[in-house]
Amino acid sequence: MFVLLLTTLLLSHLSAAYKIAYVEHQATSACGAGSCGPVTKAKNVRTLVDYAAKAARAGADIIVFPEYGITGFSSYPKRSWISGGYVESWTTASGIPCDLGRDFRDAPSVVTLSCAARANKIALVANLVHYTVQGYVFNTDVVFDTDGTFLAFYHKQNLWGEANMDVPQDCPEVEFTPSFGVRFGLITCADLIYQQPALELVMKGIKHFILPAAWSDDMAQMQVLGYAQGWSLRTGVTLTVCNQRTSTESGSGVFVAGSPASYVFSLDSKEGTLHFAQVDAEVVGNASEPVHSKVHMPHTVPVAQREVLLNGTEEPSKIRMSGRWTFAPLAAGEVCTGSKSVCCEANITGGGAAGFVLAAVDGQDKYSDLSWGAMACAILPCAAPGPECLSYHKPTGTLTSIILATTMPSGAWLVPEVIGTARHGSGQTLLEAGSTRNAKGGHFDFTATEGGKTRLVVQADDEGSLSSVIIYGREFARDPLPYTCPQQSPHGNL
Structure with a gap:
């Protein structure tokens, strides 16, 4: 007692x-x-x-x-x-x-x-x-x-x-x-x-x-x-x-x-x-997935085979690259890295493609003198494909719903990023994650299967539009770190 x-x-x-x-x-x-x-x-x-x-x-x-x-x-x-x-x-x-x-x-x-x-x-x-x-x-x-x-x-x-x-x-x-x-x-x-x-x-x-x-x-x-x-x-x-x-x-x-x-x-x-x-x-x-199942995975595709080279189905004049990023107009519907280790597909289901680009990266993402391992597909607001699209731009288009899909090599831990905007505003808005819509009708649904296709289905708020839609994969083993930590053993499902 x-x-x-x-x-x-x-x-x-x-x-x-x-x-x-x-x-x-x-x-x-x-x-x-x-x-x-x-x-x-x-x-x-x-x-x-x-x-x-x-x-x-x-x-x-x-x-x-x-x-x-x-x-x-x-x-x-x-x-x-x-x-x-x-x-x-x-x-x-x-x-x-x-x-x-x-x-x-x-x-x-x-x-x-x-x-x-x-x-x-x-x-x-x-x-x-x-x-x-x-x-x-x-x-x-x-x-x-x-x-x-x-x-x-x-x-x-x-x-x-x-x-x-x-x-x-x-x-x-x-x-x-x-x-x-x-x-x-x-x-x-x-x-x-x-x-x-x-x-x-x-x-x-x-x-x-x-x-x-x-x-x-x-x-x-x-x-x-x-x-x-x-x-x-x-x-x-x-x-x-x-x-x-x-x-x-x-x-x-x-x-x-x-x-x-x-x-x-x-x-x-x-x-x-x-x-x-x-x-x-x-x-x-x-x-949405046990963390340990992605954190410690080995890389299955050698780095030397995954360099980003000019290669794809679009006209060369419409494809631009910055470091390991490759860009194409969103209207193209697809963009791949040079070795095609990462390919991104975009299917617009509402609004228009004008004012947006589709981008892919496999290798090192960078900011100033910093770099880190990344595999990603991104729909970004930008007037024309090119490295300047990696700098934040306020959206000028009216994209309202889209499906972004990709198949990536094992080894990346994936994070969905979705930013909306008020139709006549300059701020950022967030949507509800999952199949449940928020009060304004906006939501996104993210699904990832091991060795299969990853999909991000996005619907903007009723009175808003989309600013960026991204599937960002982090490859931790490729991070150039100034420290060394003991390797942790994977834990049980989270």
Whole structure:
């Protein structure tokens, strides 16, 4: 009887659901173009504290802030981050920093955030720069429980052009469980497109993820809202993304097994507002495919046989290539990589092809000096086929429904990305994943069979059209990584 009573009490302490808040905040400098780290950090932390108080009054259990939301981003060298006072240092990561000012005297933001979490009884996730006693500088997420306890910190594994930050070599896989009893995985921005640590945490059974981000809209083939929704669908987990808000960065939301519970997209320089979502602690929905069945697959087609060469049925003048991408007008209906290892077929079922291209890649996708393994088929808004189509363009056409299909070699983990747009607007909209339509009639259905054809069937909202439709395959084994992690064994079905 005592054991039964104790079990009942413990279960009653755990939440059946939680309310999560997020806000697209842009860190601002307190001294213009000068260097004033302590003042800048204090200024932005005060803003975060105000948001935390408002979120708590609205009933939120946890609030998430964006990557670089305290310091802002700068390409200045590491020594400038240190000398300018933009970093924070601590020797212990436990206890309640609000009560341990002496132990956290070199981490004023940590102390203030701890106090804010406790004062408002809200769990809090923020991002700052950690300067370790070993002299390393890490892009770091920090987590505080509802009583101010320093619950966890995570050093970003996969940097994105951040030459002034160090890459952790210990391959951290960070999870935390706040007072309301939900187990979260913690990752940052570009981590979402890599195997480590994101998919490794999924394979450990974590069903709720938090992702602070500073994700720009530069890449047409990897828009944050589309990729985040597709990743959530494929893994069957809840993912909360909190992006910055600038003229080139926006796109945040809460995705429950691919269903958008809340999202926002607004490319302007205005400070964002609080957004909320109520999330069941038990995620309803399963991964559309066991994660492990794609993560560790060997490559069946030698790289040398998969170079992208000019080859296909279309007139050469209508086909353009950029690196390993091949482009054709959407009206052509098909495009293949040179070796035909990846062929993409598009069947328009509503609207027109004007203003769109069809693109395929097999090899390395690139951004600036970064590259990663990819096999993909993409319908992108663009006036004419060519490498400029990989830069984000606002759609000018009226494509409303389409079927995108492909057969790819084994070895890629596939993510569907679908972005819609209001017919007379410039923002981005999301559709419901699966056969169930949203309130405006929009949805997409993604099916993938081992060794067979993958299909993405898309219907835009009744009063909208489509912006991009993508089947993006990640080949993790071909990623040139600056770290080496132990190979994880595949887990059971997720």
